[in-house]
Amino acid sequence: MTGRRDPAASTTALALGALLVLASGCGGPGELDVRPELTVDTTFEGAGLGSWEKVEPGHLELTLHTDPHSNFARWYSFRVEGAAGRPLTFRFTNADEVSAAGAWAYNQPVVSSDGGESWDRVPDTAYEDGVFTFHHTSRAESEWIAYVPVYNFSRWQELVERVADHPRVADVRVVGESLQGRPIHLLRITDPDTGTETRPAFWAVARQHPAETGGSWKAEGLLQWLLSDDPQAEAMLSRGTVYMAGFLNPDGVTMGNYRANAAGVNLNRVWHDPDPDVEPEVHAVRREILDFVEGGGEVAFFVDLHSHSTIRRNFFYWNDADATSAEMAAEMDAFMARFEELNPDFTRDGSPGGSTENEGVAANWAYNALGVHAVTFESAYQDVTYGPYEGEHLTVERLLALGRNLGRTVAEEIFGVVP
Numbered sequence: 001m002t003g004r005r006d007p008a009a010s011t012t013a014l015a016l017g018a019l020l021v022l023a024s025g026c027g028g029p030g031e032l033d034v035r036p037e038l039t040v041d042t043t044f045e046g047a048g049l050g051s052w053e054k055v056e057p058g059h060l061e062l063t064l065h066t067d068p069h070s071n072f073a074r075w076y077s078f079r080v081e082g083a084a085g086r087p088l089t090f091r092f093t094n095a096d097e098v099s100a101a102g103a104w105a106y107n108q109p110v111v112s113s114d115g116g117e118s119w120d121r122v123p124d125t126a127y128e129d130g131v132f133t134f135h136h137t138s139r140a141e142s143e144w145i146a147y148v149p150v151y152n153f154s155r156w157q158e159l160v161e162r163v164a165d166h167p168r169v170a171d172v173r174v175v176g177e178s179l180q181g182r183p184i185h186l187l188r189i190t191d192p193d194t195g196t197e198t199r200p201a202f203w204a205v206a207r208q209h210p211a212e213t214g215g216s217w218k219a220e221g222l223l224q225w226l227l228s229d230d231p232q233a234e235a236m237l238s239r240g241t242v243y244m245a246g247f248l249n250p251d252g253v254t255m256g257n258y259r260a261n262a263a264g265v266n267l268n269r270v271w272h273d274p275d276p277d278v279e280p281e282v283h284a285v286r287r288e289i290l291d292f293v294e295g296g297g298e299v300a301f302f303v304d305l306h307s308h309s310t311i312r313r314n315f316f317y318w319n320d321a322d323a324t325s326a327e328m329a330a331e332m333d334a335f336m337a338r339f340e341e342l343n344p345d346f347t348r349d350g351s352p353g354g355s356t357e358n359e360g361v362a363a364n365w366a367y368n369a370l371g372v373h374a375v376t377f378e379s380a381y382q383d384v385t386y387g388p389y390e391g392e393h394l395t396v397e398r399l400l401a402l403g404r405n406l407g408r409t410v411a412e413e414i415f416g417v418v419p
Contacts, residue, residue: 036082046152048075048256059089067257069264074098075211077146083138096130103310104132113140119149151216153250167192176284179262182250189242200240200298206305208267210252214307214379219246221403236411245285271365302366302374312385313350317376320353335413343405344387
């Protein structure tokens with residue numbers, strides 16, 4: 001015969017069972033830890049992680065993932081859930097499988113407790129025997145951990161929508177689509193009183209490499225300045241036009257790639273002859289530049305916004321005196337000197353000239369094909385080793401400031417706007 005259950009006893013048993021399921025460790029004999037179980041989440045935009053495993057309470061073994069169809073690896077972005085107040089240890093066990101693995105020695109991850117609105121560095125790190133380790137005590141139940149401050153495609157889309165009706169944004173066009181069908185935006189920014197007049201143009205492109213989020217933060221800073229009430233911005237846009245293709249690799253960013261697009265291609269190596277079936281992102285923007293020039297437009301300056309994973313400075317790659325005329329070399333030297341005056345977070349002495357032979361690189365293609373000043377603007381992923389911020393890791397505000405001051409320098413040195 002089956003006995004009748006006591007309802008009160010059943011409720012008590014269920015409650016105790018729930019506590020045991022949630023428990024992830026005991027604080028002492030007879031004590032239960034009722035905190036949620038610690039987990040890792042990678043089911044969101046831009047997440048990148050190979051694998052994760054809890055080997056003991058508060059200790060996670062991780063692996064980096066590789067971009068599909070390529071051998072590029074270094075990026076990571078993930079969330080830890082059920083983490084508040086817990087001292088955690090993270091170990092990337094395959095950190096030596098990336099190029100220039102020694103850069104891990106000065107890597108400090110970033111963490112956000114507010115969904116990416118603000119980021120703090122995690123300073124307790126070590127790299128030894130091919131393993132990158134860091135320790136962190138979480139401040140919130142859900143924390144976002146990444147290689148550098150994240151800038152996802154959704155943020156760029158929201159920015160474009162927000163500024164589209166600004167009087168100085170003459171138009172926002174979708175000039176192409178990525179392999180996975182995401183839009184490639186081109187913004188035309190100018191004085192609204194000039195109508196459709198063709199004038200000298202400053203072309204800016206960004207985010208060819210997914211992990212180089214500094215490129216997007218600089219692009220946003222530049223856009224902020226162009227649309228601000230700064231008289232220099234207003235004067236510059238009365239003399240010229242800015243074209244900005246601020247997000248060339250939306251697929252790679254959304255997939256959580258380090259360097260490639262959805263086909264595994266490094267987009268900054270195909271500018272000489274992009275395949276529309278494999279590299280439609282570059283093909284679309286390059287076509288717009290050529291159409292502009294063939295229609296009588298003058299490109300006065302070209303910049304490609306990037307970040308550098310191993311060089312610890314904010315600098316230009318540019319076409320030096322051995323590759324260009326003495327006049328253009330002198331102009332670029334003056335440009336860099338003024339940029340450094342406006343923002344000593346940039347270094348003129350640390351900006352090397354370089355070969356222009358590889359025309360697959362955007363700036364080299366622009367210099368060779370168009371005969372214009374063209375630079376790759378790199379910012380450090382991590383810290384810098386000079387100037388007023390020596391030994392300090394890059395922040396979002398400093399990246400935005402680099403973008404704003406790039407705009408001021410272009411206004412003065414390229415368009416002749418007196419401060």
